[in-house]
Amino acid sequence: MTDISPEQDIAVIGAGIVGICAAAYLAEAGHSVIVFDRTGVCEETSSGNAAAFAFSDVLPLAQKGMVRNLPKWLADPLGPLSVPPLYLPRLLPWLYRFWRAGAPARYEASLAAQAGMMKLAEAEWASLMKRSGTGTMLREDGSLELYESDAAFRLSLPGWDARNRFGISYRHIEREELAELQPGLSPRFFKGTFVPGWKTVADPKLLGKAVWAYAQTLDVRFEKARVQRIGAVTNGALIEFSDGSQRRAPHLVIAAGAWSHRLAADLGERIPLETERGYNTTLPLGAFDVKRQLIFSEHGFVITPLSTGLRVGGAVELAGLDRAPNFARSKAMLEKARRFLPGLDSTGGREWMGYRPSLPDSLPVIGRSAAAPNIIYAFGHGHLGLTQAAATGRLVRDLVEAQSSAVDLSPFSPQRFQRRH
Template identity: 70%
Template sequence: MNAAVEEIDIAIIGAGIVGIAAAAYLVDAGCKVMVLDRTGICEETSSGNAGAFAFSDVLPLAHKGMMRNVPKWLADPLGPLSIPPAYLPKLLPWLYRFWRAGAPANYEASLAAQAGLMKLAEQEWASLMARTGASSMLREDGSLELYESNAEFKDALPSWAARDRFGIACRHLDKSELADYQPGLADRFTRGTFVPGWKTVSDPKDLGKAIWRHAEARGAAFVKGDVGLVRPTGDRVLIQLKQGRTLFAQKVLIAAGAWSHLLARQLGDVIPLETERGYNTTLPSSAFDVKRQLIFTGHGFVITPLATGLRVGGAVELGGISRPPNYARSKAMLAKARKFLPGLDPSGGREWMGFRPSLPDSLPVIGGSRSHPNVHYAFGHGHLGLTQAAATGRLVRDLVLGQRPPLDLTPFSAQRF
């Protein structure tokens, strides 16, 4: 007996923060939306991130400073950037594209596109949080980036100069000023940079749930299921769940994070997406009195005070979606955190790993399928999914409704590769 076939207007594949934000924008515009996900609302990568609205984080990952550090980092299996040796052959084409993205012309284009998306993201998050009743979850304490030597600080100055071109304010601090921004730091830190415009949220999973409650109250529906097939048929799109359920949608948005490129490939779009596997440990809030997000760029991780605990995490492991977690990485970051904050209590922590969908030029894919006008994409935000979700939701709404978006979407096209 054939499974029941259902007709829906707009199907969003993926219930992470990007998909949920898109759902909110679409239902606010009067659209009927169904969200499909194999687990639940913001239950995977969107649940365990560092909780930052990193609007000042406009530099592509392949910027000059990072490229210089890559060999050193790769030599440390528990350092800021790691590649499992067995995965390296599969990763080489992506790494070549990543290296090319650091060329001056490519770098400048990506920087400008990212800065434009970030400006829109800040505006749209303010609007989205206001109308979903989530504004109380916003924290505007700024961030503190820390350096262990004057040489490390000087190496960072070009990146701050690049941000300054886009109006991103910062204040460089001497060693004597650091305790005013974060008491209890180890003596090893010699300089710091305070970014007043950096924002965080009280908990990223809670924020995603709040946005979904708004969307659901306006008619958005959720279906738990693992999408195995997406295939345009005439003027509709067939969606087949691995559990056997079949749906037909007038329009589809693929926002399935690190799995999105697998679905895009079914539609003829080959997109070089890789997975930044991020790790963290969330400690009880009593572990240390952290005043604002602390960023340890030289070590590739952050410490964020959340309403639900103190989150220690970050780093990048380029290892795909099928390898088992390597929690030695979260333990290594926690050990460093104890050195950087000597009074930190490391007990009672919860370890976690998430999959960040990453493209070589650090820009997401936001736009249409090559051959199917009723299929759109919104994925590949890397470690900026939370930050850019509201902007992406706004842009998706404009695309689906045939309205002119506020940004040129050419840099974000799925066909740019």
């Protein structure tokens, strides 16, 4: 067994956007950091997301129509939410917790915690982009959410009312105004909601690699390695790799996305993380002139204009980490996109599937392991990993530095599920 070299006092497992933001913040604070990942920097889920800084997306998933629409969606294997029948028994405990998270008191607590996290996320991304020289990759065009009926629009109103309480700006749009915000849109859409504060990035993979380049200027190191298991040792953590080698680190940050709960289990901590598998197709530049991110909530997907193409994707497949991708889901969303944007050139696309790490109350886990205070968890952001990455990096740094946290961390505690159940 070897130690992480004395010059590197913090190890980070996971080189997705959350892990590299944590590494950058820790290096800025004077720590020497090494990041381990089995593939590379932003090569997995962080490479193919919808590119949104969704700072206004404060509603827990349990209150965004998922419970109400669950029976209808499950009846459609290519719809917004899918669960393979053979996986359903394994999923039932998570679904029960998800249903419980929609109870009024828990909903209000999650809503308030998420709103505070989003306020911090917006401020931290603005600051990090300035420090890292990545501000040119930010797009501030807002988003347009679309409804096909008055009933669908009215079902959305409680969510907008909740956003009102946190000062989130939006404007409902009548049918005749939609063409001004998105020319060429199908006339099937009845109304829309424009959110001016919604932001996107030019390409999430390129942004991640640019933040990593900044981290490298602070002497953060990367090592390609597959972590097999972790353990607690005196004054630190033990990391065992798939080749049988071991390292000991004074501090460890677990930011391995959808695989993180398996590492937490090595420490005896059961965290109910489930994998929302998301699909998309990225079309070549010129496929359609989309002005801003378009959100089709009833259908569970978005269309995002990137510097590298046009991304059509989203939806949720609760199917764990081991099943093969079902790219019929990507094709189903692309077919809907052709109907919603007549004239869309849907040829030449590149299909992709990624693993969103999701917890039942829609809040990430950010905090110390109960088994080892020098091990910090930073995972479970669901659809909001890119959005909340800089805030999470700030919070991880504050934990390592034993500083007062910028937000109350109790709603994000790794132990919150043990207390409740």
